[in-house]
Amino acid sequence: MTALTLKLKTDLAQRVDCSPLTPDKLTGKDVADIAAMELVSGRLTLPVEELFDISGDDVNDIRFENSSAKLDHIGHAMSQGRITINGDAGAYLGQFMTGGNIEITGNTFIYTGCEMKGGQIKINGNAGDFVGAARSGYKNGMTGGTIIVTGNTGARTGDHMRRGMILIEGNAGEYCGSRMISGTIAVLGDVGKHLGYAMKRGTILLPKMPQHGITANFNDCGSHTLAFLPLMFASFKKLDSKFAKVEGFSRVQRYAGDVGGIGMGEILVKI
Template identity: 95%
Template structure:
């Protein structure tokens, strides 16, 4: 069986909801069935074969080629399988996913990994705002899984994040870890302003002091050797990421906050 390949064959005028194109929802369908499925695009519904050239038949291994930033909801609620995207992806990539893998060669728009519960998303580019966050009005962001971003992320990375890991090889935007409930965000590059704003619990791990410093809402708890860090770095070794090459460290300066709230979150900075 060859990967089910969906090659975008037009410049999109409107956004397209691709939430139906997942291994779960395509299970048991043949190419003709898939071609006839209708996707919402603006005020229209369009059959898949009007948008994509279709080849291959393995619905557990789906490839989007010539992909566009207007393809939203790719990998929506997927539980297994693999989706590979050549090009960019739109909003809500991997929303609600509980398992499987998504890898993209380009950039993603907002709400990547929104409220995801498991699995892995790897973005070989930049991600927009609200990576791993909760939808507007909702209280829990991602509750499991790993998001790896080789480039930069926008603002509000991990907003309301509850569990799981976001690993950013580049820079993170403003309000990184805002309203975070738990989980881990690690950033190899710089972080923007208001790091950990309204953070309740959780860990933000940095290899160097942020350029804007630590905000006044975080108190310095001193320098420590934390035993869990070597375990965490060991778990990174199997990832296809720069994090696998980061030399393990356990000596960190610990800042607790946001003290404007319950103040149980922490920013750990390598020393």
């Protein structure tokens, strides 16, 4: 068996909803079935074969080649298997996924890992706004799993995030950790303004003080040695990420907030 490869044929004008193209939904289908499946594109539906050259047959190992930022909903609600994307991806990469792996060489658009429950997404590029966030109007963002971004993320990373981990090797944009309910966001680079805005609980872990500092809605709780950090760093070791090589630390300055709300969140900055 070789990976099921979907090579995008042309530059897209319209966005394409790729949610049917997951290992779960393709199980039991042969190439002809897949070729005939209809995808929503703009106000039309188009058969998969009109958009993609199809080769290979292992639906548990799906590859998107020549991928575009207009391919939305890749890996939608997948529970197992692997999706590899060569190129960029559109919005909602890995939305609702509960398991399996997604890896992408390029950048993603908004809502990467939106409300995901498990599994891992690795972005070897930049991610757009609302990584691991909840859809507009919804109350819970990602509730499990891991998102690794080697580049930068946009605004509102982890908005309404409830559990799980977002690891950013580059910089995070504004409102990182906004309205976060729980979980962990770690950023090796810098973070934008309004860090932890309206954060309820959860942890934002930083190896250095952000350029914009910590806002007044977080109170300094002093410097501490926290026992859980070595455990967390140990758990990073098996990841294919810069985080695996970060020298662990447990000595941090702890800031609690957002005190405009329940104020149970924390920003931990290495000292």
